[in-house]
């Protein structure tokens with residue numbers, strides 16, 4: 250991919266993991282240890298698996314980055330992604346994005362996710378994903394589809410778009426930080442209740458223009474369960490209304506960042522929709538047929554779990570996006586990878602920070618980390634005046650479009 254502002258140049262420093270008092274540091278030194286202890290109890294892991302988790306905890310807390318074992322199937326990929334360069338560095342001495350991504354790869358290694366044997370392919374986050382998918386909140390969201398289906402088309406479109414945007418708050422890793430977002434941020438049209446909540450950037454008008462006649466849309470999903478359900482409902486709307494000819498749903502090739510959706514999660518969500526009855530079941534049935542007929546295809550590219558910005562994407566993935574009328578990126582991590590996880594001035598135009606992406610691109614994201622762009626300067630100043638917490642609370646969201 251051409252050198253572009255996506256690499257950020259020297260205009261905005263990369264978010265590092267070790268800044269004292271920073272959100273990034275709290276993730277590495279508080280959220281990740283808490284996650285390890287939760288994963289330890291997620292399944293009846295053996296003493297050997299628990300021992301490897303304990304070693305990972307010790308390494309990330311006070312040690313230096315250790316490389317993947319020589320026999321690791323993806324050692325070459327991680328070497329290309331900077332593993333050797335970062336080996337021997339304290340975990341808090343890394344770029345935040347790299348540290349987090351490598352942490353989740355090491356976590357999978359500790360529980361034997363990739364190793365031949367009984368635990369191969371067992372998702373350490375499945376219990377929490379499944380509990381969320383079968384929660385009463387999920388029931389209510391699927392029942393709401395019956396009401397949404399009766400709305401005038403513009404109201405229906407907005408309801409499903411906002412549901413997808415705010416579905417991004419359903420992030421199990423984020424929940425570990427126990428930050429409370431607005432009770433129901435989408436209830437009043439997503440503008441939020443108190444100042445500094447809700448949609449702080451809303452380019453949905455431009456988004457619908459692009460979706461109005463899109464031959465092919467790449468939809469890069471984020472989290473499973475309560476985020477994936479509204480994402481699938483939105484994809485169904487786009488296909489069933491024939492505004493979009495086909496959708497390529499990008500998911501993760503393996504578990505990642507606790508909640509990120511894998512194919513198993515897509516199938517579980519489809520099953521959940523079809524079992525829910527009413528409009529949810531109709532939606533699930535249409536999506537199943539779209540998969541069988543090819544209007545909906547699923548991709549799981551290895552780079553989707555890479556520790557790098559999209560500016561470093563390989564040519565085949567770039568070609569996939571290039572061939573699309575629009576790429577929709579869901580969630581905070583995809584946003585960070587789109588704009589290079591840098592300390593941008595929040596008023597930096599989104600198109601500038603995301604410049605160079607190979608298709609028109611839309612970000613549907615709740616703001617859960619420090620990287621923010623594309624805000625009106627007055628809005629940015631108001632938010633900043635309230636302190637830096639707005640960047641990581643999940644109480645703000647953006648719908649932003651470049652191209």
Ligand SMILES: O=P(O)(O)OC[C@@]1(O)O[C@H](CO)[C@@H](O)[C@@H]1O
Pocket residue numbers: 276280349417420422423471472506508579580581582583585617618
């Ligand atoms: O991409 P998502 O699921 O919306 O958010 C991922 C996330 O929870 O993980 C990181 C902290 O662990 C943050 O960057 C971000 O808030």
